[in-house]
Amino acid sequence: MNRLLRFVLTAAVALPAWLWPAAARALEPVTLQLKWTHAFQFAGYYAAKELGYYRDAGLDVTLVEGSPSADPVRNVLSGQAQYGVATSSLLLARQAGQPVVALAVIFQHSPAVLITPAGGAGRSLRGLLGKRVMIEAQSDELLAYLALDGVTAGRFVRVEHNDRPQDLVEGKVDAISAYVTTEPYYFDQAKFAYQIYTPRTAGIDFYGDNLFTTEAEIRAHPGRAKAFRDASLRGWQYAMAHPQQIAELIRSRYSSAHSLDFYLSEAAAMAPLLRTDLIEVGYMNPLRWRHIADTYVSLGQLPRDFSLQGFLYQPDPKLDLSWLGSALGLLAAISALAAYIFRINRRLATALDDSKRAGRALRDSEERHRLLTDHASDLIWTMDLDGRFTYLSPSAEKLLGYRAAELLPQTLAATLAPTSAAIATTGLQGLIAAIRAGGPVPAFRHELEYTHKQGGTVWTEATVTGMRNGAGHYTGLLGVTRDISERRLIEERIRHLAQHDMLTGLPNRALFSDRLQLALAGARRDHRQLALLFIDLDLFKPVNDQLGHRTGDLLLQDVAQRLLDCVRESDSAARVGGDEFVVLLRSIDNAEAALGVAEKIRHSLSRPYLVASHALRISASIGVALFPEHGGDEIELSKHADIAMYRAKRAGHDRVQLYQGG
Known part of the structure; x- marks a missing residue:
């Protein structure tokens, strides 16, 4: 028997390479594109590479460092890398027709934040209007967060990120996009007082640093994708359990740009974002992805019918044992008896191991699900x-x-x-x-x-x-x-922003037009009069030119409040241009009543203002048109109110003019 077994083993050594398991074949080269420069942020991948987890999976993995301008999605789709790390903006890429697939979630909560000097933006992000914001690429959640406070593209100066938080300390920028796990360390060391704004306070709670690949990679190499994912997550489990060891590894093998204390501080700050104490690393909740997609929908960045179909990776539970069948077939041809003994022993050992693993997996699964439900x-x-x-x-x-x-x-x-x-x-x-x-x-x-x-x-x-x-x-x-209370508030706020002037809070031109048309329909039905007032501020331009737009904006807000104080709740006031306003008086008895309200507004707007420590005086020219006397529809009535306003201006400003025809 011993002689027979030696013969079998000798023959097995001579098997062609393609019949050996993955661990015995040449390693497959693959590339992982990181989204930023080397840091503990990618600790799991360093651990998987240096501890041999990738090698055990048959992979030779190259880790490519990112940069402030790096685009992992583009690099993976172009074939420069097979795998990448990206934000939850993967959903936007998917909607744009890019066939990306989320393999695993590393950060259960995104670490992305905005940081300003203490008191720099005030109580809300509106303080960043017109300011310099250094923000990196792929920062959709931060841009959405800014937009919720009205700080939309074009309303702040966007500065390309250079990975120098010192620029904020030196006053070169007014705010920076950052990770809550890293930049605060720099500022604390520099004794720089700062303020953090996180999207989570506005209900934008995204996943962070998602491991992804493409549909083509999974289709062509399903085994490789699964092996890479499993080895990576194994590395993450080890890294978060041994932060000191991995921090030292990063400094010695990947980047000495930071101190060991920095990497350990980063590791500690990451723990509450990964929650490996409660949730298995890599876990993806389809309902959570749906919530993230719905947030994008509410911001107008995804369609309501956006589907997650195909976006979330579903590992194939079946193992590829085709090589074993071929090998056993060849061994059976060499020696039926040896193959029989080998198979019986293997089955017994496998059955015992499977039984033990199944029992442990069941207990672990029950405990995990209990933790998830009890702490959800x-x-x-x-x-x-x-x-x-x-x-x-x-x-x-x-x-x-x-x-x-x-x-x-x-x-x-x-x-x-x-x-x-x-x-x-x-x-x-x-x-x-x-x-x-x-x-x-x-x-x-x-x-x-x-x-x-x-x-x-x-x-x-x-x-x-x-x-x-x-x-x-x-x-x-x-x-x-x-x-979803916060989400409904956000949606309501977005609807409000779409219909109201962002500066004064008054209805905008579109909403005012709707109200005017409804009022005209009611006036026709009830055979009553209404009035339309066009208001243009006199001497407003010198305020902007001499004291700046910030003072001008504050003055316009005071004007809006005075307008509201002069009209009834049933009436409407709106801002339709830079310093142009309109007022709808839904029901009036005669022209004298409309002119009386117009005079009340003119007198109120001409009173002195105290704005940003400046004592200011302006006035208003007001044109008045009546329905049905001066027009039977919105266009005609608006045109005649506008003509009357310009006649008031030409007559010397600070006056009310009723449309006279001609």
């Missing part, structure tokens, strides 16, 4: 097919003020506001009916308004699907309820 910020619940709750996660108390035990005896409808209760009842009844009919079971997804224990309501987004047991039979419903 979303409310996770299950319900039987009679509509009774069977489980509610502890987050119920944070979301609704009720402990889970208080809600369990109630129906879902009893926890909702009346309108939402009707929607939810209809939706759940439809799901349960589909389950009992044995047909397709669609998911129910809707925005629902819950009542809070302390009063008031909470807006949520609920996703409900059928829940199966191990045999594949439906046993109830699984629901995930997410607080």
